[in-house]
Amino acid sequence: MYNEFYGLSASPFQLTPDPRFFFESSVHRKAMAHLLFGLEQSEGFIVITGEIGAGKTTILGHLLDTLDPEEYVAAKIVSPHLGGDDMLRAVAGAFNLQFTNLDKASLLRRIESFLVENHRQGKRTLLLVDEAQNVPPPALEELRMLSNFQVGSKVPLQSFLLAQPQFRRTLASVDLEQFRQRIIASYHLGPMGAAETSEYVQHRLAVVGWKGDPDFTEEALADIFLHTGGVPRKINTLCSRIMLFCFLDELHKVDREVVRSVAEDLARETNQVLDTGDGRSSGVMLSPHRDDETGGSPSGVYDRIDKLEKTVQRHGRALRYFSSVIEKNLLEGTSGEGDA
Known part of the structure; x- marks a missing residue:
């Protein structure tokens, strides 16, 4: 909407993670160092935690962009609340492996064969689990079991887990002692200064x-x-x-x-x-205000009226802009039909 007005080639502040916009702040640099260290170890789990919106997915996307696709096979799971067997099916699906009507033993053999074949071709297999705070302990145990696969002295699968801070409480569980022992790098991604x-x-x-x-x-x-x-x-x-x-x-x-x-x-x-739930909505433009917001003075009331007038004008310009865009698209569509 504003890109053309300011001569921009794309939206600079989109919410969807995009590795093009990766910014190497001090905290992101440290997180990247932990990811690279873990990657060099070629085994185990790498855990990155951070608050919502801290940039966990973006930094991992940046890492993947630096990897040679001829040397790495990577797949991603955005984790809902998966059970143990569901996690195995999710892993198989992420790597485009057929899993329909397979029992657990057959599913494990299929995943193992896939990992062994990648290793034979000189490729490393990476599994990325986003929103890992939603993964229950039984599903984490299934991931740990996958990390037990070996080809000679090599481990063919390495996993990266991205999670919100509460995931650390999950990892502290007594039942996940063996899982914790497989974590070779961990970092908490904090905010920027x-x-x-x-x-x-x-x-x-x-x-x-x-x-x-x-x-x-x-x-x-x-x-x-x-x-x-x-x-x-x-x-x-x-x-x-x-x-x-x-x-x-x-x-x-x-x-x-x-x-x-x-x-x-x-x-x-x-x-x-986040309304109080009394069923009433004030509306963005005409939300109620307390007397102390205007000081009870005429000048305060005039200031508020001035702000409301500017808001109405701004909304009017927005409506005119969208109307022109819709009209342009309709005209282009009509022209295209005529050409056809």
Whole structure:
């Protein structure tokens, strides 16, 4: 929506993980070092934990992009709550192995044959398990059993587990002692600091051809860190809305006031989603306010009216933009049918 207006080749702050936007902050650099160390060991489990949106999937995607597909066969499971046998079927499915109507013993033999064949061809097999905090202990035990496969002195399968912090409590279970002994590298991915948050925003913009429009002031970048705590996904969410806000108001500078306005909008929308449950919804534009928000003074009321007028104008511009896009698509579709 705003990409063309600012001369960008793509959306800089999309939420979907994309290795193109990998930013090597100090915490991500350390996490990458642990991943590479684990990869060099050619066995066991590598565990990366982090809060929601910390960048776990992105950093693993970056690692996979550096691997030679002629030397590695990798598959990914985004884990729901899988039982033991379900985990084996999920592994088989991830590697495109037929598993229908197979009992457990036959399924294990099929997976083992696949691993042995990859090893024979000089390829290493990697299994990536995302959202591993949802994997119950019985399913983790099945993964451990797969790690027991050997070809001579070599282990043909290595697993990477990405999880939220509560996964560490799961691993602390007495029943998972043998699993813990197979973990050869583990790292907790924390948030970025203020300076790296600023660099992160500018890096993502630069990837899509940003030439300084809109200009982010130093104060605005500092406030982005304060509102997001340096968590990549929160930064992306806030900055995407900032770009939209600036586009609708035709702004070419992001200052503290812009960041504050957008952060307040996001907070208000979040509060509405997390409503008290009394069945009433205030609406984004006309949400109720307390007297202390305006100070009970005429100037406070006028300020609020001014903000509402600007919001209405912004929404009007957005509607006009979408209407023009729809009209353009309809005209192109009609033209295409005529050509046919």
